[in-house]
Amino acid sequence: MNSSPQKSAANTALKPHPEFPSAPQSALPPSAAPRRSRLPGRFARLPELAGRNFLPLGLFARLPLAMLTVGTLTLVTAVSHSYAIGGLAAGAVGIGSALGAPVLGSLADRSGQRPVLLLAAVVNAVTVIALLVAAYLTPDFNAPTDAIAILVTAFLAGASCPQVGPMARVRWMALTTRNLNTNGPGSVASSRADLDTALSYEGTADEVTFVLGPALVGILASLVAPWLPLALAAVLTATLVPAFAVHPSQLAVVPAKRKARAAVGSVPAQRQSSVRSVAWLKVAVPVLAMVCMGTFFGATQNALSAFSAQFATAEIAGLMYSVMGLSSAVAALSVAYWPQRFGLAIRWVLAAAAMTAFSLLLFLPAGIWPMVIVLLVLGIPVGPVMVTVFSIGGVVAPAARMATVMTALASGIVAGTALGAYLAGQLAQTQGPGTAFVVSTSASGALLLLGIVAGLVLRRRPSTQP
Numbered sequence: 001m002n003s004s005p006q007k008s009a010a011n012t013a014l015k016p017h018p019e020f021p022s023a024p025q026s027a028l029p030p031s032a033a034p035r036r037s038r039l040p041g042r043f044a045r046l047p048e049l050a051g052r053n054f055l056p057l058g059l060f061a062r063l064p065l066a067m068l069t070v071g072t073l074t075l076v077t078a079v080s081h082s083y084a085i086g087g088l089a090a091g092a093v094g095i096g097s098a099l100g101a102p103v104l105g106s107l108a109d110r111s112g113q114r115p116v117l118l119l120a121a122v123v124n125a126v127t128v129i130a131l132l133v134a135a136y137l138t139p140d141f142n143a144p145t146d147a148i149a150i151l152v153t154a155f156l157a158g159a160s161c162p163q164v165g166p167m168a169r170v171r172w173m174a175l176t177t178r179n180l181n182t183n184g185p186g187s188v189a190s191s192r193a194d195l196d197t198a199l200s201y202e203g204t205a206d207e208v209t210f211v212l213g214p215a216l217v218g219i220l221a222s223l224v225a226p227w228l229p230l231a232l233a234a235v236l237t238a239t240l241v242p243a244f245a246v247h248p249s250q251l252a253v254v255p256a257k258r259k260a261r262a263a264v265g266s267v268p269a270q271r272q273s274s275v276r277s278v279a280w281l282k283v284a285v286p287v288l289a290m291v292c293m294g295t296f297f298g299a300t301q302n303a304l305s306a307f308s309a310q311f312a313t314a315e316i317a318g319l320m321y322s323v324m325g326l327s328s329a330v331a332a333l334s335v336a337y338w339p340q341r342f343g344l345a346i347r348w349v350l351a352a353a354a355m356t357a358f359s360l361l362l363f364l365p366a367g368i369w370p371m372v373i374v375l376l377v378l379g380i381p382v383g384p385v386m387v388t389v390f391s392i393g394g395v396v397a398p399a400a401r402m403a404t405v406m407t408a409l410a411s412g413i414v415a416g417t418a419l420g421a422y423l424a425g426q427l428a429q430t431q432g433p434g435t436a437f438v439v440s441t442s443a444s445g446a447l448l449l450l451g452i453v454a455g456l457v458l459r460r461r462p463s464t465q466p
Helices: 005-010 041-050 054-061 063-080 083-111 113-137 144-160 164-179 186-223 228-245 248-252 256-262 269-309 314-337 344-363 368-396 399-431 433-459
Strands: none
Touching: 041 054, 041 164, 041 186, 041 314, 054 063, 054 164, 054 186, 054 228, 063 083, 063 113, 063 144, 063 186, 063 228, 083 113, 083 144, 083 164, 083 399, 113 144, 113 164, 113 228, 164 186, 164 228, 164 248, 164 368, 164 399, 186 228, 186 314, 186 368, 269 314, 269 344, 269 368, 269 399, 269 433, 314 368, 344 368, 344 433, 368 399, 368 433, 399 433
């Protein structure tokens, strides 16, 4: 099916993918040539596409982001003896991440991933160390204004945190287009299967790190010192992120500046403006979906804290929540084996419908173990919804703004988590723990409605002909 290695390396002008028209197009350098993998089934293709060390590198390089918010909360609460100030600092990290991630994505689209990730790694490591210093040098915490240095450095740490997960997804979208040559119609199906497999893995990687990160913070802070998790996060950022930045897979992503020079005069400016406006309207659907997904996460976490406090302590809510993350991660991996006849929109609607139905079960348990069972079941459709929304984000994203869209999707989760935690917290405080789950169910229902909208959006694609 494939041509010779020399011909494949030279063939950088590949045909656009019918279902993924916005995916970047390039070929890997000889140093990243496919290697035989020991992974089972379709996942064996991933090391062949990106290289053997890309999977573990991309997994652990995103761990500092998963540790940053909880690590900041733990540190600031410990040194200030104030949950309010600790919460403000963690909120500053979240706001910084939500605002800074799309900026980093836009810069990566324009200049390439390598320089942006290298700069972000340095800046983030320095700001995290500055946050540690500010926390221990603040003389007193009589009022939130006394912690202004902590809040500023926390915001900068969140804004500069390297967006490894979204950048990895952009690379997979570029790498999978290598199958699109003139060697037969099967290349389209194989490219779709490869991308589904890669995004399934990425969804699982996100779930694993966002369960492992807070757990690692809790262990290190309780057994050693509250400063250690953030110090470790800074070290991981300074070492693993640069390695990810210079990995040969980054050469598969063509910066927008180079694309613009190659396409000068190909399409009239008025036509380009029209297509661009429609494309960004389509991008809004998956971004809103990720806000809803984040709202679901934040509301469920906060509601579980109030729920578990009735039977044990609020601290076990994190362990209960990790059960949902476990089933979600396994289900995300399963997407790679779903039949190709299930289109992205159908997959979204079916998984979101199951998520909405299962979220109603949250109102039933009257004890810890029944709730654990409900969470295990509820996590099953969560992973497939996340994988599908990221896939659709890649479909509708403008070709020159792939990293911007991927980071915007990740920012949507962060912003939604803060919103969901706030709404659920208010309901739990005024109406009781059970009522807080209303936010989770409502967010699931909104995801279902947006899935229907996504189905209509994907059916109406503007022509790319001038």
